[in-house]
Amino acid sequence: MSVFSKFRDFLHRHRNKFIVTGVLFTGTFFLLRYAQRRLRDWQEREAKEILERTRKQQHFESTERTCNQTIINLSGALKKSLTKILNTDDIVDTLRGNPDNKVDLWEKLKIQTFTRACTAIYLQVMLVITLRIQLNVLGGCLYKDPSLISTELQEKYLVICHSLLNGGVQNISEIIEKELIKILRPISLSRQLKLNDIENIFYALQTSMVTSNNNPILNFKEHLITTGNKTNNNTPNGNEFFNTMIQDTIDLLDSDEIKNLANHCVNRGFALLSDGISEYYLPPQKVMELPEGAPFVHPSDIQKPMAKLIPIINGLVGKNTFFDQLTEQLVLNAKVKTLGANIYECFCSTK
Structure with a gap:
C-alpha cells in the first residue's frame, strides 16, 4: 500500500476528530478576536467615562468655588444693607447725650438690636441657600450644553438673589420686628437674665415664625422671585429654557426639603449667636482670677440685666466676626x- 493510501485511510479514520478540532480551533480563534474587540471597546468606554467624570468633577468644583466666593461677596453687601435699615448707631449717639426720653430710646434700641441680630440669621440663611441653588442649577445646565443660555440671561437669572439685598431686607426685618415686640415688651431693662433666658427669647421667635403666615422660610420664593424682581416673574421671556430655569428654581424654593434645610440652618445660626453671647457671661480668663476658696458660679447661673445685654448683642452683630463665622x-x-451637589447632578443629567 502506498504512502498516499495510508495517509488517506488515516484521514478517513480520524475524519470526525479533525472536523471537531478544526471547528474548535476556528471557534476559539473567532471567540478570542471577539473578546479582544469587546475588551477594547470596554476599555475605550471606561476611558471616556473616566474623562467625563473628571471633567464633570472639575466643573462642579469650579462651580462650588464660584458659589462660595459669591456668597462671601454678597454677605458683605447684605450686612451693609441690614445696617442701613436697622441703624442702631444713631440711637446710641443720642443716648450718649443723656436725653430726657432715654428710657424710650433704650426700649427702641432693645427692639432694634434683637431685630438686627435675628434678621441677619434669617437673611444669611436664605441668601446662602438661594445662591447654592441658583449657581448649581446654572452650572449643571451649562455643563450639559453651554449654548442653552446666553451670558445676558445668566446675569438676569442671578439677579434673583439681589432681591434679598433690596426689598427683602426691609420686608423680613419688619416681620421679625413685629414678633419681637410681642416677645420683648414684657421684659424690662432692669430684668436679670441668664443665658438660658436669652436662648428662650430666640426660641420664642423661631416658634412664632414657624406658626406665622408671614414666616420668611414658609414664603421663601415670594421674598426672592417677586420682591424687587417683578420682571422675571410677570414678564414672559422669549427664551423657553430660561423660563424653565426660573420655574425650576421657584419649585425648589417652595419644596419642603428646602424649607426644612433652611429651618435647620436658622437653628444653627441662633446657636452660634448664643455661643457668642455666652462668652460675655464668664470670660475664660476670669476663672483664673477667682480668689482662693471663692465659690464657683456656673456660667448658666450668672445673670445680667437686659440693659447690659443690649450693647453686647449690638456689638456682637455689628462686628464682621459674627457674619464671617x-x-x-x-x-x-x-x-x-449635599443639596448643591444633588441639584448640579440633576441638571447635568436632565435631558
Whole structure:
C-alpha cells in the first residue's frame, strides 16, 4: 500500500476528530478576536467615562468655588444693607447725650438690636441657600450644553438673589420686628437674665415664625422671585429654557426639603449667636482670677440685666466676626453642600 493510501485511510479514520478540532480551533480563534474587540471597546468606554467624570468633577468644583466666593461677596453687601435699615448707631449717639426720653430710646434700641441680630440669621440663611441653588442649577445646565443660555440671561437669572439685598431686607426685618415686640415688651431693662433666658427669647421667635403666615422660610420664593424682581416673574421671556430655569428654581424654593434645610440652618445660626453671647457671661480668663476658696458660679447661673445685654448683642452683630463665622458655618454645612451637589447632578443629567 502506498504512502498516499495510508495517509488517506488515516484521514478517513480520524475524519470526525479533525472536523471537531478544526471547528474548535476556528471557534476559539473567532471567540478570542471577539473578546479582544469587546475588551477594547470596554476599555475605550471606561476611558471616556473616566474623562467625563473628571471633567464633570472639575466643573462642579469650579462651580462650588464660584458659589462660595459669591456668597462671601454678597454677605458683605447684605450686612451693609441690614445696617442701613436697622441703624442702631444713631440711637446710641443720642443716648450718649443723656436725653430726657432715654428710657424710650433704650426700649427702641432693645427692639432694634434683637431685630438686627435675628434678621441677619434669617437673611444669611436664605441668601446662602438661594445662591447654592441658583449657581448649581446654572452650572449643571451649562455643563450639559453651554449654548442653552446666553451670558445676558445668566446675569438676569442671578439677579434673583439681589432681591434679598433690596426689598427683602426691609420686608423680613419688619416681620421679625413685629414678633419681637410681642416677645420683648414684657421684659424690662432692669430684668436679670441668664443665658438660658436669652436662648428662650430666640426660641420664642423661631416658634412664632414657624406658626406665622408671614414666616420668611414658609414664603421663601415670594421674598426672592417677586420682591424687587417683578420682571422675571410677570414678564414672559422669549427664551423657553430660561423660563424653565426660573420655574425650576421657584419649585425648589417652595419644596419642603428646602424649607426644612433652611429651618435647620436658622437653628444653627441662633446657636452660634448664643455661643457668642455666652462668652460675655464668664470670660475664660476670669476663672483664673477667682480668689482662693471663692465659690464657683456656673456660667448658666450668672445673670445680667437686659440693659447690659443690649450693647453686647449690638456689638456682637455689628462686628464682621459674627457674619464671617455665620457665613463660614453655612458654606461648610454638609447638608447645604449635599443639596448643591444633588441639584448640579440633576441638571447635568436632565435631558
